[in-house]
Amino acid sequence: MRAMxxxxxxxxxxxxxxYTHGGVTEPVLHGxxxxxxxxxxxxxxxxxxxxxxxxxxxLGLMLAPSRAASVRIAGRETLGCSDxxxxxxxxxxxxxVFQRFNLLPTISVAQNVALPLRxxxxxxxxxxxxxxxxxxxxxxxxxxxxxxxxxxxxxxALARAVVTRPALLLADEPTGNLDSANAAAVLSLLADxxxxxxxxxxxxxxxxxxxxxxxxxHMRDGRFVDGTPGHTRV
Amino acid sequence: xxxxxxxxxHAAMLALAWANLMHHKLRAALSALxxxxxxxxxxxxxxxxxxxxxxVNQRMQSVAAELVVLPAQDNIIFTSGAPFRGLHEQHLRGxxxxxxxxxxxxxxxxxxxxxxxxxQQRLFGIDPAQLDLFLGGRRVIAGRLFDRAVGFAxxxxxxxxxxxxxxxxxYDAFLAxxxxxxxxxxxxxxxxxxxGDTVQLLGRVFRIVGVVETGVAGRVLAPLQTLRELxxxxxxxxxxxxxxxxxxxxxxGAAEAFQRRMGETARVELKSEYGRLLRESFASVDLYxxxxxxxxxxxxxxxxxxxxxxxxxxxxxxxxxxxxxGVTRLGLVRLSLCEAxxxxxxxxxxxxxxAVAVRGLLGAVVPLLTVELTxxxxxxxxxxxxxxxxxxxxxxxxxxxxxxxxxxxxxx
Numbered sequence: 001m002r003a004m005x006x007x008x009x010x011x012x013x014x015x016x017x018x019y020t021h022g023g024v025t026e027p028v029l030h031g032x033x034x035x036x037x038x039x040x041x042x043x044x045x046x047x048x049x050x051x052x053x054x055x056x057x058x059l060g061l062m063l064a065p066s067r068a069a070s071v072r073i074a075g076r077e078t079l080g081c082s083d084x085x086x087x088x089x090x091x092x093x094x095x096x097v098f099q100r101f102n103l104l105p106t107i108s109v110a111q112n113v114a115l116p117l118r119x120x121x122x123x124x125x126x127x128x129x130x131x132x133x134x135x136x137x138x139x140x141x142x143x144x145x146x147x148x149x150x151x152x153x154x155x156x157a158l159a160r161a162v163v164t165r166p167a168l169l170l171a172d173e174p175t176g177n178l179d180s181a182n183a184a185a186v187l188s189l190l191a192d193x194x195x196x197x198x199x200x201x202x203x204x205x206x207x208x209x210x211x212x213x214x215x216x217x218h219m220r221d222g223r224f225v226d227g228t229p230g231h232t233r234v
Numbered sequence: 235x236x237x238x239x240x241x242x243x244h245a246a247m248l249a250l251a252w253a254n255l256m257h258h259k260l261r262a263a264l265s266a267l268x269x270x271x272x273x274x275x276x277x278x279x280x281x282x283x284x285x286x287x288x289x290v291n292q293r294m295q296s297v298a299a300e301l302v303v304l305p306a307q308d309n310i311i312f313t314s315g316a317p318f319r320g321l322h323e324q325h326l327r328g329x330x331x332x333x334x335x336x337x338x339x340x341x342x343x344x345x346x347x348x349x350x351x352x353x354q355q356r357l358f359g360i361d362p363a364q365l366d367l368f369l370g371g372r373r374v375i376a377g378r379l380f381d382r383a384v385g386f387a388x389x390x391x392x393x394x395x396x397x398x399x400x401x402x403x404x405y406d407a408f409l410a411x412x413x414x415x416x417x418x419x420x421x422x423x424x425x426x427x428x429x430g431d432t433v434q435l436l437g438r439v440f441r442i443v444g445v446v447e448t449g450v451a452g453r454v455l456a457p458l459q460t461l462r463e464l465x466x467x468x469x470x471x472x473x474x475x476x477x478x479x480x481x482x483x484x485x486x487g488a489a490e491a492f493q494r495r496m497g498e499t500a501r502v503e504l505k506s507e508y509g510r511l512l513r514e515s516f517a518s519v520d521l522y523x524x525x526x527x528x529x530x531x532x533x534x535x536x537x538x539x540x541x542x543x544x545x546x547x548x549x550x551x552x553x554x555x556x557x558x559x560g561v562t563r564l565g566l567v568r569l570s571l572c573e574a575x576x577x578x579x580x581x582x583x584x585x586x587x588x589a590v591a592v593r594g595l596l597g598a599v600v601p602l603l604t605v606e607l608t609x610x611x612x613x614x615x616x617x618x619x620x621x622x623x624x625x626x627x628x629x630x631x632x633x634x635x636x637x638x639x640x641x642x643x644x645x646x
Binding site: 057088091103111116122 | 241242243245246249250253254256257551552554555556557558559560561562563564638639640643
């Protein structure tokens with residue numbers, strides 16, 4: 001486990017969120033506070049419907065909270081940011097790994113991995129092949145995602161998420177669709193990234209994955225149940 | 235946080251657009267084909283109109299005259315009959331200034347119809363004595379001109395009495411020298427005619443006596459007096475006149491003088507304005523053709539819109555992925571625009587190729603039709619393609635841009 005910086009990568013205070021469907025408002029998050037330091041690996045666990053994914057979407061700037069005192073991501077206050085500003089911050093500072101891999105089916109594995117770099121206008125040469133080699137997909141670079149196994153697809157998705165060395169990696173059930181061997185491989189990659197200083201926030205149901213984390217937070221009914229999140233340790 | 239380097243970003247989006255289209259090859263190809271078909275319709279109909287008008291105008295300009303006299307209210311393309319009488323010709327001949335008659339030559343033309351070369355042709359009745367003016371220097375390349383008809387015309391103009399109706403044989407003999415046709419080289423080539431061939435016309439058998447170079451105002455020429463004899467009992471009627479002015483006269487001033495003399499029965503125009511008159515006469519048909527091809531084209535672009543819209547719905551989750559990766563709303567609109575423009579540009583290429591092919595096909599099947607494909611028309615097709623593609627992509631792009639990324643990622 002790597003030493004963490006005191007710099008906060010995530011600083012959320014009094015976060016509330018509610019969904020409104022057909023005029024009915026359903027509160028999901030109730031005044032959450034969350035601090036994650038640079039280089040920290042935080043796992044969030046909890047039953048379905050407790051608000052984990054909503055929280056991750058807010059941290060990933062894909063969902064604007066209904067109300068909050070502060071949502072600072074990668075050193076930037078995001079409350080009041082426009083859609084374009086949040087999109088640019090996502091592109092610059094965040095990486096995502098999804099349960100369903102979410103690779104673009106129309107382009108090759110290498111093109112998928114290179115896409116975040118291209119969107120930033122950063123050079124691709126050398127970076128993508130090296131990363132594909134690291135995740136064991138060097139020989140599959142030219143294939144379309146559908147030609148890969150699910151484990152390979154998730155490794156490709158992980159490569160895409162970290163190719164820009166994002167300040168914060170958000171992972172939503174990254175092993176949820178994988179068998180145990182592939183899940184172990186993905187977790188091993190995540191652990192390696194963490195060892196290199198990558199800040200990671202991961203949602204999972206898998207208790208075994210949680211043992212690799214610096215901290216595990218449990219959620220229930222839109223609240224952390226471990227006490228003050230910033231101080232809870234495994 | 236800096237904006238991405240534009241070339242790499244745009245190259246990535248273009249590559250993504252291309253990949254998306256290649257992922258739905260058949261749909262993209264059908265969309266491009268639809269645009270291409272619409273553009274082909276537009277190009278061919280416009281090309282047919284402008285080509286025919288230009289060709290007729292160029293032929294009319296070959297006549298050695300400066301003015302044309304046309305029926306006042308008539309459409310010069312779809313005109314029929316011979317509304318001018320001998321009195322009108324007298325007015326034209328009699329219009330004068332202090333130095334004498336303004337017209338060095340009044341050239342009456344009598345229109346008829348004949349089917350030659352596989353299609354209806356306008357038959358130009360021309361006085362054999364004025365054929366040189368009408369030909370405007372074009373050469374005879376086979377046979378001869380109206381040599382025998384000259385005598386017939388002279389007899390008619392001299393007022394020689396016609397044989398009585400009770401004696402058909404005598405009337406046939408009277409007409410015989412006048413039953414001559416001269417055709418142009420293009421019609422001769424297309425129809426495979428030779429000097430000496432006969433053609434049934436107005437109940438009589440005419441003989442092709444000569445072939446002149448292409449470019450003469452009329453493709454089929456017959457003696458004016460013969461047509462008058464067969465259709466208006468020899469009255470000095472005419473469908474229009476060409477006027478060759480006395481040397482040194484200002485054509486505009488002369489036209490005004492002739493117009494005053496003719497009053498409201500005719501309009502006197504500069505021959506150089508004949509192209510404009512043709513376009514004006516064709517305007518209503520042109521509007522119809524333009525509207526028809528415009529509707530066809532708009533339908534084709536609706537096809538693109540539908541395609542793009544369907545693609546947005548089908549790719550909702552992919553759009554969510556792109557948003558998660560940091561593609562802006564504007565970027566998604568651009569992606570949609572890129573895809574639609576690629577389809578449209580392919581459609582333009584298909585449309586131009588089809589138009590060239592149809593022109594070739596028409597040239598083989600109906601060789602006397604002229605389909606003109608100018609650089610300007612091709613540029614207009616390209617512009618329309620780009621404009622239509624852009625408009626077709628805006629709504630789907632807007633829909634894609636407005637998708638909520640978190641919800642889009644959950645789309646099944």
